Amino acid sequence: MRIDRLVAILLLLQRRGQVTAAEVAEELEVSERTARRDLEALLVAGVPIYAVRGRGGGWRLVGGASTDLSGFTATEARALFLAAGQAATETPEVRAALRKLVQALPEPFRGQAEAAGASLHVDAQRWGSSPIQHRPPRFLDEIQDAVIRGVQVRFGYVDRDGGQSQRTIHPLGIVAKGSAWYVVAHTDAGTRTFRVDRVRTVEPTDDPVHRPEGFDLAQSWREIADEVERRRTPLEVQALCAPGGMGLLRMLLGDRLEVGRAIHDGRVEVVIRGHNEYALAGELAGLVEWLEVTAPTGVRNQLTWIGHELVSRYGGAADVAEWEADAARARRSQGPKP
Numbered sequence: 001m002r003i004d005r006l007v008a009i010l011l012l013l014q015r016r017g018q019v020t021a022a023e024v025a026e027e028l029e030v031s032e033r034t035a036r037r038d039l040e041a042l043l044v045a046g047v048p049i050y051a052v053r054g055r056g057g058g059w060r061l062v063g064g065a066s067t068d069l070s071g072f073t074a075t076e077a078r079a080l081f082l083a084a085g086q087a088a089t090e091t092p093e094v095r096a097a098l099r100k101l102v103q104a105l106p107e108p109f110r111g112q113a114e115a116a117g118a119s120l121h122v123d124a125q126r127w128g129s130s131p132i133q134h135r136p137p138r139f140l141d142e143i144q145d146a147v148i149r150g151v152q153v154r155f156g157y158v159d160r161d162g163g164q165s166q167r168t169i170h171p172l173g174i175v176a177k178g179s180a181w182y183v184v185a186h187t188d189a190g191t192r193t194f195r196v197d198r199v200r201t202v203e204p205t206d207d208p209v210h211r212p213e214g215f216d217l218a219q220s221w222r223e224i225a226d227e228v229e230r231r232r233t234p235l236e237v238q239a240l241c242a243p244g245g246m247g248l249l250r251m252l253l254g255d256r257l258e259v260g261r262a263i264h265d266g267r268v269e270v271v272i273r274g275h276n277e278y279a280l281a282g283e284l285a286g287l288v289e290w291l292e293v294t295a296p297t298g299v300r301n302q303l304t305w306i307g308h309e310l311v312s313r314y315g316g317a318a319d320v321a322e323w324e325a326d327a328a329r330a331r332r333s334q335g336p337k338p
Contacts, residue, residue, distance in 0.1 A: 005030070005038055013049065013061045020058040136181065137197035140174070142204065143183050147171045150209045156201035157194060169194070170209040173217035177225070184220055186210060193224055229255060233273035237280060238295045240267040245290025252287075267292075277302050 005028055012019055012027055019027075024035035039059050042049055051059055139155070146153045154168045169185035169192075181196040191212070233256055241249055243266055249257055253272060260269035274280030281302030284291060293300055 006042065009038060009042065010061075013059065018052070018058040018060045023058075137195075137199070139199045139202045140181055140196050142202045143171055143196060143199070144174050146202075146204045147173055147183075149204075150211075152205045152207040152209055154203040154205060155199050158198045158200060160198075164200075167194075168205075170211070172209070172211060172215060172220075175217070175221050184217060184224070186212060191220060191224075229273070233275055235274045235276060235280060235299075237272045237274065237284070237293055237299050239270050239272060239284075239291050239293045241270050241292075242267055242290040245287065248290070249287065252283075281306060 008028055009019075009024060012024065016023075021032050021036040021039060024030075024039065025032040028035065030038075039049070039051075043051070049059055049061055051057070143153060143155075152168055152170050154166065156164065157167055158164050167187070169183070169187055171183050171185050172191075173184045174196075175182045175184060175193075182193045183196055184191065184193050186192075186209070240263065243262075246259070246268060249270065256273040258271040258273075260271070262268050272280070272284070274283065277296075277298040281299050284293060284299075285303055285306045288303075293303060
């Protein structure tokens with residue numbers, strides 16, 4: 001749910017004492033179904049509200065109409081800000097709402113509430129074709145708790161090659177990348193990421209986390225993800241794309257596409273990243289209607305081979321001869337390379 005609606009519902013409950021889903025829907029200009037789902041999400045997140053069933057029922061804050069937000073326990077305050085999650089960084093209005101909510105909390109709870117709100121970053125796009133994990137990893141809650149409390153963690157870890165080690169880290173935040181979970185941590189070797197599903201044991205310590213000055217979880221993850229993508233897709237292709245194909249190109253390539261300027265004929269300069277020449281040529285062959293690859297030569301040669309194979313398989317002998325004649329004329333027109 002959106003954090004601005006969450007705050008609005010809580011303030012509405014505080015003001016009226018009891019509300020129905022229909023009243024919330026009318027007040028917030030959303031559907032009754034959305035209002036009911038938001039109220040249930042608050043309940044599941046641990047916010048101190050409860051439902052009164054039957055005629056004359058509705059939703060109330062625990063403690064009645066006199067309860068205010070300063071009545072939250074530490075656990076409830078953390079749950080509230082965890083429910084806010086990624087929305088805290090969406091707009092200035094959302095950030096302002098969170099600041100007001102923090103001021104309504106008792107002083108001992110504010111630090112952990114703010115830490116909870118900043119402990120999670122959501123990156124919805126998966127790594128390539130990585131498999132979907134349907135359940136959160138085993139030690140996710142323990143690691144996120146250490147992030148919120150600001151304490152170091154000792155854990156057993158298995159790397160991608162199966163090597164086992166014991167590590168002590170300064171956990172700085174949790175990132176959900178598609179369906180995979182990572183902990184971003186400060187270590188003796190600098191900022192590192194660890195997949196939470198590879199953690200085998202967790203032992204929080206009482207030692208405080210050393211947080212790099214100016215650390216921002218979302219910005220740090222963008223830099224990490226960009227570096228990982230560069231390693232996963234080291235090949236860069238330069239191409240020109242017709243304006244009508246840009247939407248399809250963005251949809252198919254996502255973060256692997258960089259868009260440049262438009263040239264004199266309206267086509268747009270683009271850079272496309274891929275794993276290798278063969279795989280990338282196969283991927284781009286279906287976009288020939290809109291896309292002209294200009295470099296590197298290896299990808300252009302792969303596309304030429306793909307075109308020849310397609311004509312050979314699906315065309316007759318005359319088609320093959322015509323294609324080969326056209327290819328020869330094209331080579332001659334290009335002249336010798338400088």
